[in-house]
Amino acid sequence: MNYEGVLTKMQTEFGSPIQYYLVFENDFLNMNQLLDKKVSINFLKYQCLNCNLEKKIYRQGFCYDCFFEIPQAADWIIKPELSTAHIDKEDRDLAYEKRVQLQPHVVYLANSSNVKVGVTRKTQVPTRWIDQGAHEAIEIVEVPNRYLAGITEVALKDHVGDKTNWRTMLKNDIKDENLVEWRDKLRQFIPKEAQEYFIESNSETNIEFPVLQYPKKLKSLNLVKSPFYEGILKGIKGQYLIFEDDTVFNVRGSEGYVVAITVN
Template identity: 75%
Template sequence: MIYQGVLKKMMTENAEEIQYYLDMKTDFLNMNQLINKEISLSFVTYECLNCGLEKTIYRQGFCKSCFFETPNAGDWIMKPELSKAHLDVEDRDLAYEKKVQLQPHIVYLANSSNVKVGVTRKQQVPTRWIDQGAHEAIEIVEVPNRYLAGITEVALKEHVADKTNWRKMLKNDIEDVNLVEWREKLKEFIPEEAKEYFIENNSETNINFPVRKYPAKPKSLNLIKTPKYTGKLVGVKGQYLIFDDETVFNVRSNEGLVVSIEV
């Protein structure tokens, strides 16, 4: 069977073993069912996730003009501390920014390759942790807007990492840590504006990924440089497809590429 569509990040279902789904426009693939099967990935063209035009992807699935114009690629997306909707200040589209920024946000600790701090909308828990390949995570604070989450993250990342080492995550080179102890240790560094939102009593969430074999030396597939690749799928973790020959493919970082998948 051959399926074709524009890549968007895989949808996930939190189950005993995470279920992954790839929306290929006219087809909906459960990637778990393809594990231990040989599949071929081929680059076809580009399709901007915003304007839908066949234009080279610049960042985050958008062509260059859309990246600098669409409200869902504003700087506050990657840097929540730059959010200004709570001040009634527009960046690109105030109505959109209010809708996204003025809702409950979580500052969390996740352990994927190491303990890191991050921010996500409450409705994105645990999806955000799954996308990062975290095998355990815990909420620290729940605040009413993105700005408060952002300044809390900025304060805490002075004392804990804010990045994931994707190679370590994919090699499963991880150690279990006590995130409750980490949460308590970081409590004193939460900014005054957010201290009242500290979550006193909660436990770790544990996540189990569908991986049958972890790569010892993961090598990233670039479909632009290598327009066709065939391999045996042996697992999915984070937003990565993992193949038997230790090739890995990050679906999220290739959003906006139109590909065909042959099973």
């Protein structure tokens, strides 16, 4: 079976385990069905996810020019506390910023390598947790805009981590945590503007990933340096493909790469 297209992050469907789909313009693959099969990946060229031109990808699937121009790559995406649509102030495109920022957002705790705090739009729960490879997660507050979520995250980062160790996550070198206790412990540090949005009576969500074999000594596949790779697919976690020889491939980190995929 042969497939060709530009890589974007894998789409997911909640279940036991999570179902993963690699979606191309005219085709898609259910990646779970490829477990224990030989898969080859061949890097062909770049294609910016915004302008669709064959230009080297800079970050997040965008070429250099698009990354510094389009609202989808603005600073408030990574740092939600910089959001300004709630005060009617434009960054790059106020209409877009209002559409994205002025909707319910969730501040959450997720455990993928350790307990970390994060922010996502409510519509992205539990997708965001799946993409991070979290095996358990819980909401702390649900606020009406991105700015409130951002300042809450900043306040909580003084008391809990905000980064995932991707190597620990992929090795599954993790332990379970009582996220309800973490949520209650952190309540006192929520800014007063967001205190009323604290979620008191919820339970953690547990996530099961389709992994047959976890890697021991990770080897990260870089398609620019190694344009062709072939291996037996043994698992999918977060946005990573895990292969039998301990090679791991970050699909999301390779957005905007046009590839040919062959399954034997």
